[in-house]
Amino acid sequence: xxxxxxxAIVVGAGMAGNAAALTLAQRGLxxxxxxxxxxxxxxxxxxxxxxxxMLEKLIPDFREDAPLERHLIEQRFWMxxxxxxxxxxxxxxxxxxEKPNRYTxxxxxxxxxxxxxxxxxxxxxxxxTTVTELLQDARGKVIGxxxxxxxxxxxxxxxxxxxxxxxxLGTRAGLRSRPDPNxxxxxxxxxxxxxxxxxxxxxxxxGDEGAVIEAVGTISEGMTGMGFIYTNRESIxxxxxxxxxxxxxxxxxxxxxxxxxxxxxxxxxxxxxxxVKEYAAHLIPEGGYKAIxxxxxxxxxxxxxxxxxxxxxxxxxxxxxxxxxxxAAEAIFQIKSRRDPMTKENLALYRxxxxxxxxMKDLKKYRDMPDLLHIRAQNxxxxxxxxxxxxxxxxxxxxxxxxxxxxKATLRSFLAARSLKGIIGDAFNFARxxx
Amino acid sequence: MAxxxxxxxxxxxxLNRYLVDAGRAHIKVRPHTxxxxxxxxxxxxxPARCYEMNSAGQVEIATDGCVECGTCRVVAxxxxxxxxxxxxxxxxxxxxxx
Numbered sequence: 001x002x003x004x005x006x007x008a009i010v011v012g013a014g015m016a017g018n019a020a021a022l023t024l025a026q027r028g029l030x031x032x033x034x035x036x037x038x039x040x041x042x043x044x045x046x047x048x049x050x051x052x053x054m055l056e057k058l059i060p061d062f063r064e065d066a067p068l069e070r071h072l073i074e075q076r077f078w079m080x081x082x083x084x085x086x087x088x089x090x091x092x093x094x095x096x097x098e099k100p101n102r103y104t105x106x107x108x109x110x111x112x113x114x115x116x117x118x119x120x121x122x123x124x125x126x127x128x129t130t131v132t133e134l135l136q137d138a139r140g141k142v143i144g145x146x147x148x149x150x151x152x153x154x155x156x157x158x159x160x161x162x163x164x165x166x167x168x169l170g171t172r173a174g175l176r177s178r179p180d181p182n183x184x185x186x187x188x189x190x191x192x193x194x195x196x197x198x199x200x201x202x203x204x205x206x207g208d209e210g211a212v213i214e215a216v217g218t219i220s221e222g223m224t225g226m227g228f229i230y231t232n233r234e235s236i237x238x239x240x241x242x243x244x245x246x247x248x249x250x251x252x253x254x255x256x257x258x259x260x261x262x263x264x265x266x267x268x269x270x271x272x273x274x275x276v277k278e279y280a281a282h283l284i285p286e287g288g289y290k291a292i293x294x295x296x297x298x299x300x301x302x303x304x305x306x307x308x309x310x311x312x313x314x315x316x317x318x319x320x321x322x323x324x325x326x327x328a329a330e331a332i333f334q335i336k337s338r339r340d341p342m343t344k345e346n347l348a349l350y351r352x353x354x355x356x357x358x359x360m361k362d363l364k365k366y367r368d369m370p371d372l373l374h375i376r377a378q379n380x381x382x383x384x385x386x387x388x389x390x391x392x393x394x395x396x397x398x399x400x401x402x403x404x405x406x407x408k409a410t411l412r413s414f415l416a417a418r419s420l421k422g423i424i425g426d427a428f429n430f431a432r433x434x435x
Numbered sequence: 436m437a438x439x440x441x442x443x444x445x446x447x448x449x450l451n452r453y454l455v456d457a458g459r460a461h462i463k464v465r466p467h468t469x470x471x472x473x474x475x476x477x478x479x480x481x482p483a484r485c486y487e488m489n490s491a492g493q494v495e496i497a498t499d500g501c502v503e504c505g506t507c508r509v510v511a512x513x514x515x516x517x518x519x520x521x522x523x524x525x526x527x528x529x530x531x532x533x
Binding site: 128166191253254280 | 443444447448479480502503508519520521524529531533
């Protein structure tokens, strides 16, 4: 393999790995990035929404040549029962701005572009190379990696673990534990292709405008989960995800859930006549702040999904990944500039920088949310959506029943399902976890 | 119902691109006589339906259609039921869109 030594090795070429490799190379460090896929993106799966602000910090003029699908002008949130949805719908022409804030992207294409920027900045990017082991010295300091290539050992001062949610290296080396089934969601997704005009008509879009639908309710069969529909230029990314431990408990199948979501009357009309071109599955870190592992040690740091950095409440992950990759790289650059060694003590700077950023502040804000939503899944993902659907139906149906009687019936249905104490408790706990 | 679901998953996987590393399965099931609850749960949990039960009641895996999500790893690696690795560099699922 490669005989030479590197300042840094980045394992993985997703959002976090590319952000780290790019930043390190831009600062003049000698970087090797290793990716097991055919190219950066060929193993990566996401919805996907790109957040401009975090990418601008890496590539300010990214809009000039990045493969972007649509900028988002509309967000819909659906609470579903079997035949209906009650929606919250936000659409604003303000999002038709010169530099839009959020875009849909297709990861395989976007990551390939991102990787080209990494290479142009001077990093050595080696694809089709699986890292099999971290090399450690007698005191446990990480000194390089072993790959599945011939003579596959490479040395470096520091290894950036951007190996994704299922990363093996860190857990095998005892640097962090494997995620528990109740701390990760399994999401399955399909790519539905439609003629551009059809898609735009169905979602009321023009030009590059895009819309997002996120849905909870009976579609997840009482599990903690969410369905999503994202508009790309001429395709729709459609999927559903639930906690792995919930799938285990209920015996539901992920593809069964996906088919059910697709056949819901509110969804079916949107994808009718589409051509499906890919089926993917991926794990999503859902444990939040309390699930964040040790982030640094002698000769290593961990970034992105591998570090469980995902904001489940806001469905933000790629921006946390990019930011953690960039900050890890900046910390490494600062240590290197001082000619200090890549010790645990020095690399603590990365954690400090992450804590000062939105990444840790946002995750900390919602630290109690995963426990609340996971333990009370039935209430939040099944009972309330059903109650709301029923209440809405009664509210709009004109059938001779007096309004006072309807209101009483609605109130009674809520009390029967959750009791007054239960409702107040749910509201209180939710408010406290949100705060 | 089960066969119907199986057909549907195969149809889905048929859409994907793979480079199969013939003879080198990246996930292995530990030989067993009676499967553990964790191993049994994979029959339904695996989104690519890679796990099947054979006529003798043991769980087997065919990794050709694996989408490398890692779900079976978080469920059945802790119990020692499976040995989980990534495919060799360049092999496995090759997402066109991701």
